[in-house]
Every structure is written in structure tokens, then in C-alpha cells.
Amino acid sequence: xxGFALVLIVGTIGIANNPDAERLAEQAEAEFxxxxxxxxxxxxxxxxxxxxxxxxxxxxARGSPSAALYRNFGNAALLAGDLPEAILAYQQGLQRAxxxxxxxxxxxxxxxxxxxxxxxxxxxxxxxxxxxxVPTIPLRGKLFLGIAIYTLSWFALxxxxxxxxxxxxxxxxxxxxxxxLLGVAIGWDLSAMAEERRHPLVVIADDxxxxxxxxxxxxxRAFETPLNRGVEARAxxxxxxxxxxxxxxxxxxxxxxxxxxxxxxxxxxxxS
Amino acid sequence: xxxxxxxxxxxxxxxxxxxLSVSGFFLPQGRAEEEPPxxxxxxxxxxxxxxxxxSMRATPTEVTAEEPIVLTVRIEGExxxxxxxxxxxxxxxxxxxxxxxxxxxxxxxxxxxxxxxxYELRPRSASVREIPPLPFVYFKPGFTPPSRGFQTxxxxxxxxxxxxxxxxxxxxxxxxxxxxxLPDAVYELAPVSAVLRPEPESWMFSPGGWxxxxxxPPALSLAWLWGWRQWYPDAARLAQRQRSRAAVQxxxxxxxxxxxxxxxxxxxxxxxxxxxxxxxxxxxxxxEEVVAHLCGTGVPVECASTAAPFLQACARQRFAPQAxxxxxxxxxxxxxxxxxxxxxxxxxxxx
Numbered sequence: 190x191x192g193f194a195l196v197l198i199v200g201t202i203g204i205a206n207n208p209d210a211e212r213l214a215e216q217a218e219a220e221f222x223x224x225x226x227x228x229x230x231x232x233x234x235x236x237x238x239x240x241x242x243x244x245x246x247x248x249x250a251r252g253s254p255s256a257a258l259y260r261n262f263g264n265a266a267l268l269a270g271d272l273p274e275a276i277l278a279y280q281q282g283l284q285r286a287x288x289x290x291x292x293x294x295x296x297x298x299x300x301x302x303x304x305x306x307x308x309x310x311x312x313x314x315x316x317x318x319x320x321x322x323v324p325t326i327p328l329r330g331k332l333f334l335g336i337a338i339y340t341l342s343w344f345a346l347x348x349x350x351x352x353x354x355x356x357x358x359x360x361x362x363x364x365x366x367x368x369x370l371l372g373v374a375i376g377w378d379l380s381a382m383a384e385e386r387r388h389p390l391v392v393i394a395d396d397x398x399x400x401x402x403x404x405x406x407x408x409x410r411a412f413e414t415p416l417n418r419g420v421e422a423r424a425x426x427x428x429x430x431x432x433x434x435x436x437x438x439x440x441x442x443x444x445x446x447x448x449x450x451x452x453x454x455x456x457x458x459x460x461s
Numbered sequence: 462x463x464x465x466x467x468x469x470x471x472x473x474x475x476x477x478x479x480x481l482s483v484s485g486f487f488l489p490q491g492r493a494e495e496e497p498p499x500x501x502x503x504x505x506x507x508x509x510x511x512x513x514x515x516s517m518r519a520t521p522t523e524v525t526a527e528e529p530i531v532l533t534v535r536i537e538g539e540x541x542x543x544x545x546x547x548x549x550x551x552x553x554x555x556x557x558x559x560x561x562x563x564x565x566x567x568x569x570x571x572x573x574x575x576x577x578x579x580y581e582l583r584p585r586s587a588s589v590r591e592i593p594p595l596p597f598v599y600f601k602p603g604f605t606p607p608s609r610g611f612q613t614x615x616x617x618x619x620x621x622x623x624x625x626x627x628x629x630x631x632x633x634x635x636x637x638x639x640x641x642x643l644p645d646a647v648y649e650l651a652p653v654s655a656v657l658r659p660e661p662e663s664w665m666f667s668p669g670g671w672x673x674x675x676x677x678p679p680a681l682s683l684a685w686l687w688g689w690r691q692w693y694p695d696a697a698r699l700a701q702r703q704r705s706r707a708a709v710q711x712x713x714x715x716x717x718x719x720x721x722x723x724x725x726x727x728x729x730x731x732x733x734x735x736x737x738x739x740x741x742x743x744x745x746x747x748x749e750e751v752v753a754h755l756c757g758t759g760v761p762v763e764c765a766s767t768a769a770p771f772l773q774a775c776a777r778q779r780f781a782p783q784a785x786x787x788x789x790x791x792x793x794x795x796x797x798x799x800x801x802x803x804x805x806x807x808x809x810x811x812x
Contacts, residue, residue: 214653221650245656253659257651264647294646332674340678347682351689353706397626399527406527406561406583415626 210248217244221265238269246274249281256286263295272419273392273450275299280390280421281452287325303419304396311412312393312420315437328378335371338364391434393420394450400442404431411442424451497600501608507548509599511540515616519582519592523622526589530582531565534595534616537575547578548597555593560584587625591618695799707737708802715791724778727790731771734798748772755801764800771797 217240224237245262248254259282267275279296282289305313326334342364349357393416400411422434425441432446497510519532534548547567550556565579582592595616604610695712711734718726735741735751739758743750748769755765771793778790 210657211653214656218650218653225648248656255656255658257655257658261650261656264650267643267647291646291649291651294644298643298647336674336678339674340681343678343682344685347686350686352709399626406585407563407581 210251213244213248217241217248217261217265220244221261224265224268235269238265239271241265242269242271242274245278249278254281256282256289256292258282259285260289260291260295263292263299267295267299272299272302273394276303276419276421277390277392277450277452284385287327299419304417305420306414309414310438311414311440312416312422312436313438314421328375328382331371331375331378335368335375338371339368342368388423388425388435389452391422391424391432391452392450393418393422393444393448395448398444398448400434400440400444402442404428404433404443408443412440416444422449424449497602497610498607501606501611503598503611503613505552505596506598506600506611507546509536509538509540509542509545509597510602511538511599512601513538513540513597513599513614515595515597515614517592517595517616517619519619519621522619523624524584525624526584526587526626527561528583530560530584530592530621532580532582532592532619534578534580535575536578536597537570537573538599539574540599542569542574542576545576548595550580550582550595553593553595556582556595558585559589559593584621584623587623589621589623591620594618695795707734708798710734710737711798712795715795718791722791724775724790727794728772728775728779731775731794731797735768738801746772760801767797767800 220237220241224234224241227234227237242262242265245258245265248258249262259278263275263278263282266278276296276299279292279299282292283296286292300314342361345357345361345364349361396417397415399415401408402411422436424432425435426433430446431443432449433441433443435441514537516535517532519530521530524530536545547564550562556562561583563581565581567576567578569576596613598611598613601610601612711730714730739755741754751768751772752765755768756762774788774793775790777785778788
């Protein structure tokens, strides 16, 4: 905890000592508010939203962006009509705060604007198995919970050793079982994080993009249905100007990199 | 008689011969090539020596982006075409930027003194408007200096109409209804302080953090256990020997008895202990019954026999008109319980 407090203090000092970032954030907010004051759906409003989105993007590029920053960025991009950027921003924010209602709402609104061909499931996001009312426990929460239960289990074990009451023994055993399950869940989360780093999220940035079977136009199409802006995928392999992606249902194909919005560290490269 | 030319005539003939040889008149027919000079050779020189014309034709000229166009480059001329190499369109930025280029077939047309090379071009986007002019550099002999013989001819551009890739139109979307209004949350902003708050690095992910998380709870627990043993040695001794909860409860009950302790209460505590610990089923057992039962459960006789004096003392205290001085039943009860708990293993001889 002391480490966490120290970072908060340093972060706060960092804010005070980083007037550029503060100015940029205030400019972004001012642009957003100006857009809201402008006539709805007008070019003026859109222009202000675009400027606000650019400022938020510049802030995110400075490092250690927060979930709140991504939420504002996503909102500005969505209202500016930049669907791929909005979806990517919301998803990056949800990686940091999975239970943020604003991010979830924004992402749902953005996904609703993605156009899919009626008879084709290609590119559609998979339905979540977890009901929306079930909260996601972030990794840090699982770690704290696991450590707390682990500690209590040890205390119960020692107390059982002292007084020989069965309740303490069963409590300790139950606690260790819960810790083991939490350990599995934490391992799963860490594995998912590693997978996210290896295969970061990408969003199709243009309409009518075709998946091909290879990294070149000479390769035939992998699917006849083109993908429109906003379709989400994972980056697998990069070769030159082409990127192999995997859609949410598992379909794999190659697209030119200029049609894709990428986030995070690049995917693994191989020579062409 | 023989005609002998005069020296003047001979001189004239010699001069003509020199002039003709210098001009190349005596060179073999058809060998119109001479080696092009290295000096001044353009980097995109095709290697062709002679006089050439280049032209292009494309099919189709109206395509969708990324769909193929077959481009045929025709080179014809009076020079040698046999050693002519295929023009490399991929090395021309004006082509490579706009098209994905794949070499296709080629043909030799000796009757027309021409060669044709086919290419498959795929426009990279709908912004491509034409196939750009194709330069062809060849060397034409006869120039002085020879480096001026490098000539460039252009095949004129070909206009194209490139349609954008097919998109899923709005009429093909799943729901014909217009998109829903954006929720209010999209119009809200997080405050600047929240936006600028950096993500804290988690100490828990460091090796030191993991180690502390794993080792600190057992360390604290063991420290607690050690301290408890120091403060409560009897209970600790019992616990150390993994003795029963009944004994611990009985000892605790003895501690809670008011002073002076009621003999009946002390006897009741010991009886309850014997019931819980050794399954004594009698409600008010006599000392002999208790000893017999203990022996029956495997308690050594020297341990079991200590129960009888205690119970007799309890009976005396309860029913005697006056309490015996110096007789402290709770201590005796405690001693009995500890002795029964401290007994050796059941392998010892019993009654």
C-alpha cells in the first residue's frame, strides 16, 4: 500500500509539475464543451470534437493514460464520427477499468454504429457469456482479495492449532481453496494480459476491406464479405505493409496495414 | 598488253577505300549495333540498341480497386529484340505507388519486329486515375559523342476509371431502422484531474511483492503462535501435544469459576470432560466406575487411578459439613486433566 500511496503522491506532484499536460487536457475539455454548445450534428460541432479527440490522443501518447482519459477520448472520437478510433479508445480504457459504466456504454453505442452485412456473421463481436450485471473483478482486486483470504486462512489455521475448534480448521481449508481458485483466475488474467501484448487489438479503419489469404493483392479473398469501419480484430503477424488479423469468431485473413487502426505494441514480425 | 592504272588513279582509289572503311561501309549487313558507351549511360537503360517505339494497351480500363488489369507493353523497332529484357515496372515509383504489379507472359512477334510483355496491375485504391507513361531508354548509334545516343521514348498514359471497393450499404444493414440516439454518457466528460491521473505501477507484480505476499501471512501467524505459547503455556502444552478440545474447554471453565469454587461445579466440569474426552456415558459416576472406564479406554492404570481420589475429594467437599482446609479443587481438577492428557501412548500397559 505504501508503494501505491507513493505513486499517487508522485503522480499528483507530476500533474502539478506538468503544465503542458494540464493545459492540453483543459484545451481538450474546452473544445468538447464548445462542440456541445454548437448546433447538434453541425460541421462546427464535429470540428470541435475532432480537435478535442486529437488533444486527448496527444495526452494518451505521453504515457500512463488513465481509464478516464480513454473515456473522454472515446466520447470525443465517437461524436466526431471517428468510429474506429472511438472503439479502440473505449477498449483500451476497459483494459484499465473493466467495470467503468461510461466506457461500457460508449463502446456499446459505438458498436451499434458498425455496419455488417445482414446474412453474414463475419466480423461481429461475440456475445459475452458473462451477464452485464455481474461485475468484473479487476486483477488488482483479485490480488488484494487473494492476499486477504490467504492471510485469514493462515490465522485460522493457527487458531485451530491453539483451540482445536473444527470451525477454524474448516474455515482455513475453505479459505485456501478460495485462494487456489483466485490463483487460477489471476493466472488466467495474467495470461490474457500477455496475450493482449502479443496480439493487440486492432480496428478496421475503412469501409469495404477484404480479408485475403496472403499478404498481397495477388492472393485470393479469404471471404467474400467485406469488412466495414469499426470491426474489431486481433493482430497476429505483420509482414511489410500487410497485417494478419483474427476476427472475434476466429476467422483469419490478411489486410493492408493502412486500413487498420492499431494500438499497443506491434504484433510479431517476420520477414516477407 | 595490260592496263596499268596510273599512280594518280591508285591514290584516288585508296582515298575512297579509307573513307568507306571509316564510315563502316564494310561492316557486315544487319549489324546495326554497336556497343553502347558506359559513359553517360542512364541508370534505366534497357540494353536495347537501335531505334524503338514503345506503346501500351490495358484491359479493362474500368475496374474496382484491387481488381486486376492486364497491361501489355509493346516494344517495336529496327534494333535487335532478341536480347531485350522485360521492363521492370516495379522499379518505377509512378507505377509501384499506384499498382500491385505482377509479371505475366511475353511474346515475340518477328513479323512485326516487336516484342510484347504482359503485366497484371491491381490499383491500390480508387484514387488511381491512369496508368502513367512508361519510359523506355535505348541507345541509338551514330551520335557524336556516342553518349548522346541514349534516347528515351514514352508510351503515353492510359486513362482508368477505378471504382471504390464494394461496401456494405446502409440498406443491407440488419436493421432498417435509423441508428439509435447516442446515450447521455457519451456527452459527459471526466474531470481533468481524473484524466491526468497516471496509472499506478503495481508493486504487487514485482518479485518482492509476490514474496512478501506469500511469506508475510505465515510469518505473522507463526509469530502469533509463538507468542501465545509464551503467554499460555498450559494451553500451549495441550495444543502442542494435540490434545482434545474437551480438555481446553474444561481448563477454560475451571479458570472462569468464581472463588471459592463450588465443588459440584468442579466435579461437573471434570465429569463433562471425561464424557467428551473418553465417552463416559454415566451421569454421576462413582470413582470406581470412572477408573474402570478409563482403563477400558486404554488409559494406563497409574493415570486412571488418579481420578478416584479427586472424585472422592469432590464428594467430601460437597457433602462434608465443613470444607477441608488447604484443598483447592480447581487445581486438583486441572492436575487430573493435564495428567490424563499427558499420559503416554496407548502402547503402555493398562489395567
